[in-house]
Amino acid sequence: MSEESKDQQTRWIAGQRRTTAEFDALYAEGTAPWDIGRPQPALRSVADAGELTGRVLDSGCGTGEHTLMAAALGLDATGVDSAPTAIATAEQKARERRIEARFLVHDALHLGSLGGTFDTVIDSGVYHIFDDEDRPRYVDSLQSVTAPGARLFLLCFSDLQPGDFGPRRITERELRDSFEDGWRIDALERTTMHTNRGPEGVHAWLASMTRL
Numbered sequence: 001m002s003e004e005s006k007d008q009q010t011r012w013i014a015g016q017r018r019t020t021a022e023f024d025a026l027y028a029e030g031t032a033p034w035d036i037g038r039p040q041p042a043l044r045s046v047a048d049a050g051e052l053t054g055r056v057l058d059s060g061c062g063t064g065e066h067t068l069m070a071a072a073l074g075l076d077a078t079g080v081d082s083a084p085t086a087i088a089t090a091e092q093k094a095r096e097r098r099i100e101a102r103f104l105v106h107d108a109l110h111l112g113s114l115g116g117t118f119d120t121v122i123d124s125g126v127y128h129i130f131d132d133e134d135r136p137r138y139v140d141s142l143q144s145v146t147a148p149g150a151r152l153f154l155l156c157f158s159d160l161q162p163g164d165f166g167p168r169r170i171t172e173r174e175l176r177d178s179f180e181d182g183w184r185i186d187a188l189e190r191t192t193m194h195t196n197r198g199p200e201g202v203h204a205w206l207a208s209m210t211r212l
Helices: 002-012 022-028 043-046 063-074 083-095 110-113 134-144 172-178
Strands: 055-059 077-080 102-105 116-124 146-157 183-195 199-211
Touching: 022 083, 043 063, 043 146, 043 183, 043 199, 055 063, 055 110, 063 077, 063 083, 063 116, 077 083, 077 110, 083 102, 110 134, 134 146, 134 172, 146 183, 172 183, 172 199
Parallel strands: 055 077, 055 116, 077 102, 116 146
Antiparallel strands: 146 199, 183 199
């Protein structure tokens, strides 16, 4: 790992905001801790339960595992990420697996400019990367591409995780406060988010919500 990449990971540990170029470098070097090469088990369970429906948006899709998971179920699936390297990898996976899915380089804070709305939104490890200033903007962005009845499945780091490695920890109160207007939280479960740093995973929240 380069010294620059080590510095980026140090900043990630400290919970500091990073640029698109920094995220892209982690994908280019293959050192993104959250890129595990398969769907997160918590979100795989959501799919297996038949809760992904209609047009699906994978917000901050990374290398596309959750987009491809939805598309493999026959759903119209779109994955967006601001890191071009991640999107290129996702497109290559789609070709290799012969799965029809759409991938776009796009900012998660401006989802409304995609045009149209989605019935289901997946967020695997995106909400927790935003600071206090950008988090409300992200929630607004999610609202801009969802209509009443749409579902959101959000997986993020939990404040139950000890230590300081990884992104900012999120409390139950923060999640409830962020989505108190315009959303109904149907379930907020303690779960595990897997990383490529070890088999045990980290403490996480899985929030299942409905747009009001």
